Every structure is written in structure tokens, then in C-alpha cells.
Amino acid sequence: MRLFNRITLLTPESVELEFTLAGIGSRALALLIDYHIVAFTLIALWLLLALIAGQLLGYLDTLGSNYADLPIWLLAIAILITFVIATGYFVFFEVTWQGQTIGKRFAKIRVIRDDGRPVGLSQAALRALLRPIDDILFIGAFLILLGQKEKRIGDWVAGTLVVQEVRPVVKAAIAVSQEAEKLAAELPQITDLSKLLPDDFAVIREYLQRRNFMERNAKSELSLQLARQARNLINLETIPAGLTSDEFLEAVYLAYQQQERGIRDEG
């Protein structure tokens, strides 16, 4: 079953792009972080303003001039600055970071326009200005929860979508032992690596990348099982003696990778 809503966009150049929508969880996480950043900034700022105002009023006291109007002006300035920070934070980051705020970057989501282009100033500003309305009675949360496109009012008005960040496949270094390297050099001669499909390779790579986080018993069981399956796939009689299943999988991974690279270079 499909756990995440997907959406297909048609760019102005008539290119179809498929995105996975951000989902309420990631958006809540991003909002949690962003609101905390804004709140702490505002608290620091108000403390600073209070300090300055106190000094200023004290100074005016010593001069003995009439400053009865001043506090209300200071308050107005403080409110204005609060507004600028609360909305400006989102606008500034979404425009300069291609649709991401600090929270969105952490949650790995991004705002884009309905046609897939990055958001501009007007979209980011509309989203930020309508944010308070979405927050009233959690209207935005309900709209994201219930709508097919997961759009809050700000998204509808600005014509934006929030999608999962498309990440390039992480090329985490996979530690390969010397024995595995030796076998990898021999494998193309003794087996038929072309039987291995890209999907199989992806599973082996996935295992090798994540094995260090796995629980020991489960890992050795899985390793053995994968090694046996890989051996069957590439028509190898037995796993070469003296090699652990992990080393064998490393060898298959390495050999397949080198072979693919060879094909690409020739082509």
C-alpha cells in the first residue's frame, strides 16, 4: 500500500515530475522547530528591548523632560519588530534556501510552487502572512490532514506545495575487507554477475550500509540468508571457503559495481 501521498506535476516545459508530499508528521516537526526558533529569538529580543527602554527612560528622567508619549511608541516599535521577525523568518529562509526553513531542512521537506518551480518572494510572503489564520483552531492542520494535496490555506492562496526533499542516493563509504577485494577480482571469471539485477544490488548495498546499526544476532542471520540468496542468483556452487557471509556480500557488491562501471565506460 502507499503510505505517502504522491503528486505528479507538469512543469511549464511540459515535463512530468513526481513528488512525494511532505506529510503531516514532517510538517509538524518542521513547525515545532521553527516556532521554537522564532519564540527564542523573540524572547531574546524583548529582553534586549526592555533593557534599552529601561536605560532610555532612566536617562530621560535625569534630563527632566516630558516623555509621557514615549512608552507607547516603544511598544509600537516592539510589536512591529515582533511581526517582522515572526513573518520575516519564514519568508527569508524560504526564499534564500529554496523553500526550506531551518525546521524544514531538519525534517527534509521543501516548499515548491504548484508547477514545481522554487518559491519566490510573493509565494513565501503569502504563506507567512496566512500562517496565523491557519493556526486559528488548527484549520491548517485539519486541511493538511484531510486534503489530498495536503495544502493549508496559505498553500492554496500562494499556489504552493510542500514536498519531501529529493535526496541524492547517499554514497556512504562501505568498508570492504581485503579478502572481499581479492574475491571481487575473481568473481567475474567464475560466475555470471549479469544475473544480478539493479534491485538485487540495491538490497546488498542497503544491507552493507546499514549493517553496523543492526543487532548482532539478527545481522548474522540476515547476512547468511542474503549471502545464500546472492550465491544462488549468480550461480555459484559454494561460497569460497574461509570467507564470512559478510565478506562474500562485500565481494559481490564490489564486483558488480566494477562491472557496471566497466560497461558505462565502454558505452
Place this chain on the structure above:
Amino acid sequence: MTANPNPQNLVQPLDVGNVVSAGIQLYRTHFQQYIGISLIATLWALLPFLLIIPIILFYTAVQAYYGTLGLVIPAWIVLTIYCSAKYFAGAGAIARLAFTTLVNQPESVESAKRYADFRMWSFWNINFLLLLMYLGVYFVAVIALLIVLAATGAFSLLTNPDPFALTSNPGPLILTGLFVLLLVLAIVFVFVWLSSRLAVADLPLAVESGSNATQSLGRSWNLTHKSAWRIALILFIAFLITIPLQALAQILVSTFDSILAASFPRESPTFALLSFSTSYILGLVAGVLVLPLWQAIKAVIYSDLRSRREGLGLKLRDS
């Protein structure tokens, strides 16, 4: 199996936000299945409390036969235990349904319920053990707090507050306050950490055949190793998302209250009764609605943990 389901989607560990979204999506797409089980389970949990009403009415009306209480009370306790076991089994059935959907081997509601009902006493044992653990931690925390309060002399400060002594020498007071604050933070820390480590306690029992209560707890402990704070964040985000629902319930209750207030005087027993029953029923509805959400999210956490810790779903084609 002919081909691998797209490995990029299936076996990748999920990010914090995506765990919550996936749980909600599961709930949305299987709403009818889950809500039915949840309703029945919640009604089971309710039964003992509903029974209290006729019991009290009986004894207040008759004003006699108090000797029979010696039988009625134990019977009521046994019934409560049985009913809570039924409730936990229902919750387990929802978790099982959610997990089997996640691993693409969906099960029918009947068979999931049968599976969970068969293990209802194990589910009860798990929850009883959890209760004991939390109570244990709670008592340790209270005792620690009392010791700190006694050691810093906060009691004498509190029982005999001498404003002059305090203002002239606020040092000890501030120090005590800081100490207590630190301790309270530490206690919260331990509780959050513990509940994250035990978050999926009932999942192994609901999913892995041949598992019993203590094994299930142990599995939760092992699977959540190194992931406690990630799970805490997941649970917190999930809690945040339930806030709009709670707010909605609150709004409904207060609107209904004001409608009632217009037709009945606020002091009248009718008002009290109607107001109490509406908030009670809404609380019940909220409970019925929220249970499947938690179970679905827990199922996603569990399957994600198994993918991270055991490589669940990492599988090559059978040649």
C-alpha cells in the same frame, strides 16, 4: 515472489516525521477496520465502571446486605481484570492489522482478533508489568524528591516561612529551587526515556508467534536500543497532532454546555447530568478515535525498528 517491491521505498528507514505520517495514513485508509475493534475494546474497558452505578444505587436504596460486599468487590475486581485484558487484546489486534499491512501481508479483521484474543492474558501481563515499572520509577522519583527536600532543609523553610530571614539570605532558597528543578527535569528525562524504550512493548506479542509477555517486553527493549530519543520525538510529534482533535472535542463540549445553559439553570441537577454525560461521551469518542492512531503509529515504529535493527524487508529474489 517474482520481483522485488521497489527496495528504495520499502526498506529505507523512515524519518521521524514520516513515521507519524505513515501511521496516520494507515489509520485513514483502514479507518473502518480499526474503529470497529477500538469501539468494542473501549466498551469492554467501560463495562466495570458502568457496573459501579447499579451497585451503588442498589446499596444506597436497600441500605442493607452489606455483608455481600465481601463477594461483590472481589467479583468486580476479577471482572475489571478480565475486561482490561479484552481491551488490551483489542489494541493488540489493531497493532497486528497495521503491521501486517505494512509488510504487505494483510490479514482479515477476524483472524487478527482471534490471534490477539487467544493471547489476551499475555497482553494483560505486559500492561500489568508496564504499570508496575512505571509505578516503581514513580515511587523512586517521589522518594528522591523528598530526600532532596529534607536534605536542603526546604521543609523547615516551607513550614516555617520567615520573610525576614528569606529576604536577608535568599541563597539557600534559590539553591533549593534549582536543585528541585534539576531533579524534576531528571525525573521527566527518565520517564520519557523509559516510555520510549517500552513504546512497542505489545507489538512483538501481537506479531511474532511464540512470544510471551516478558519476551515481548525484552524485544521492545532491544529494538529501541540506540533509538530512544528518536522514538521520544516521534511520540511527541504524534501527540502534537492529536491536539487539534482534543481542541475540537473541547469546543464541542463547551458549545453544548452553553446551549444547555440557555435551556436549564446552571445549578439544576439536569444540567449537571447532561453536561457530565456529554463530556463523558465525547471523552469516550476521543478515546475510541485515538487508540487506533497510537497503535498504528506504534506498528510503524516497530516495523521501522525491525528494518533498522534486523534488516526486515531486506531480501533478494528467490532464484
